[in-house]
Amino acid sequence: MxxxxxxxxxxxxxxxxxxxxxxxxxxxxxxxxxxxxxxxxxxxxxxxxxxxxxxxxxxxxxxxxxxxxxxxxxxxxxxxxxxxxxxxxxxxxxxxxxxxxxxxxxxxxxxxxxxxxxxxxxxxxxxxxxxxxxxxxxxxxxxxxxxxxxxxxxxxxxxxxxxxxxxxxxxxxxxxxxxGQKINLYVPIDNTKLIIHAIIGFVSVFLLKRYRTYVGKALTSKLSWCIVSLITVLLFTTGYMFNQIRGSPYVLEHADGKTDYFAPGQQTQFGIETQIMSFLYGILSILVIILIKRAPEIKNDSISLILVSVVSLLIFVLFSLVLSIFGLKGMGFPYRFIRFF
The missing domain is CATH 3.40.30.10 (Glutaredoxin)
Structure with a gap:
């Protein structure tokens, strides 16, 4: 045999x-x-x-x-x-x-x-x-x-x-x-994923039932909703759904090995742009919250001054980077602070 x-x-x-x-x-x-x-x-x-x-x-x-x-x-x-x-x-x-x-x-x-x-x-x-x-x-x-x-x-x-x-x-x-051929897609059932999802579902239901008091507090917490809302707004503002609908490429690779991370023009973008801009907007949002919410709570004037100065400098630098990216995508965009590109 x-x-x-x-x-x-x-x-x-x-x-x-x-x-x-x-x-x-x-x-x-x-x-x-x-x-x-x-x-x-x-x-x-x-x-x-x-x-x-x-x-x-x-x-x-x-x-x-x-x-x-x-x-x-x-x-x-x-x-x-x-x-x-x-x-x-x-x-x-x-x-x-x-x-x-x-x-x-x-x-x-x-x-x-x-x-x-x-x-x-x-x-x-x-x-x-x-x-x-x-x-x-x-x-x-x-x-x-x-x-x-x-x-x-x-x-x-x-x-x-x-x-x-x-x-x-x-x-x-x-x-x-x-x-020019028609093909029907046959996706095999992944038994491993099926078992993992069943286990996750069981554990989730068990934890929700056991710690329902804490879950209720988290669902009614202003901080939790603030974080979820901020992440959602950032993703959709930076074009997450645009990428999903249009099927945007992640990056553009040239034959000579060069890689473009930003698509020229305002009507198109790459997938990595969403990640970069979401990160920049997220950091800027956190810095602004620190500046207007946390800094006034510090009683020590010297520490408060240092914190405000550092946060303001970071906001200036990151916003300059955002303006440079806008200028990279639109060649006629006139506004700049620090020129990164």
Whole structure:
């Protein structure tokens, strides 16, 4: 039995490394437990270099703790869900139909299969260097092609842009757009999360019942409502819902490795802008509360003077930073105190 399993595993690996046609890749996916196949320096040429009669969606990533790519760890399981959803929708693949238009000899491909791959940096250094990557993760789509060139895939790729939100849904929509295929999303039930949520719910109900007196005081406390209201106002003032509705990217990464944290113009922004501005407004709010609420309560005149001076200086510096950010987003904005940018 072990020898049969070993032969089967060897057969599958051989197909992956030598996969040139749709039929071979389809057989590989059907015999593989993981629908997100491996792409590395040993097999990328046989899969990517044309001609190809299928779509390829490739994730270039790294799970290495030395690289410590947080987004890589988040994206990989999300793309696995998308790959599994495609296979569940098309367990036998798509029958590639061909139509021949009257008066034309060229055949038009109506539908083609999609295959999902993951390329690990440690196993694909040559492939990564071909793309001249400065940042990861990257997701590329390679359309079906008849180009015979050995490196034609370098010029045919379409890159996925990472946005804030539900990654699997965003990637699914992108895959549907670039391939023209309809995919239903199948999200597996996470039993671990289900158990954790059940435990949290039970513990919460138990604590609420046991300490209902303290909970009642917290719910009727002016300080509690002040903190919750302040956080809510800051989040919505700085564009949290704007990011959720528009699906704003977190940052903008350029090909040369440069990263933009602030989007130009007043009609758009990046996700990190919300965090930066919320932090600045939050600190400014706390400083103003200290200045008008706590400082007058200090009886020692010297300590009160020092506190007022320090707090006023911090407000001046932070507000100057806010004005500089406004000037960075709107080039005609004329007001400045300290020029940070």
């Amino acid at each position: 072990r020898s049969v399993s070993l032969l089967l595993l060897t057969f599958i690996c051989t197909i992956v490394q030598c996969a040139l046609t749709n039929e071979q890749l389809l057989k590989t996916v059907q015999n593989s437990k993981h629908k997100l196949l491996t792409l590395n320096d040993e097999n990328y040429e046989s899969i990517l270099k044309g001609p190809r009669d299928y779509h390829v969606v490739a994730l270039l990533t790294s799970q290495s703790p030395q690289i410590n790519c947080v987004l890589c760890h988040q994206i990989t399981p999300e793309l696995e869900i998308v790959a599994d959803s495609w296979v569940k929708d098309h367990p036998k693949g798509i029958k590639i139909e061909q139509e021949e238009e009257e008066g034309e000899s060229n055949k038009k491909i109506v539908a083609k299969n999609i295959y999902f791959f993951k390329s690990e940096f440690a196993e694909s250094k040559k492939l990564f260097s071909l793309f001249e990557l400065n940042t990861i993760p990257k997701i590329f789509h390679f359309k079906p092609t008849k180009a015979p060139g050995p490196k034609n895939f370098l010029h045919e790729k379409q890159e996925y842009q990472f946005f804030q939100g539900d990654h699997k849904s965003l990637m699914l929509n992108w895959v549907q757009d670039v391939t």
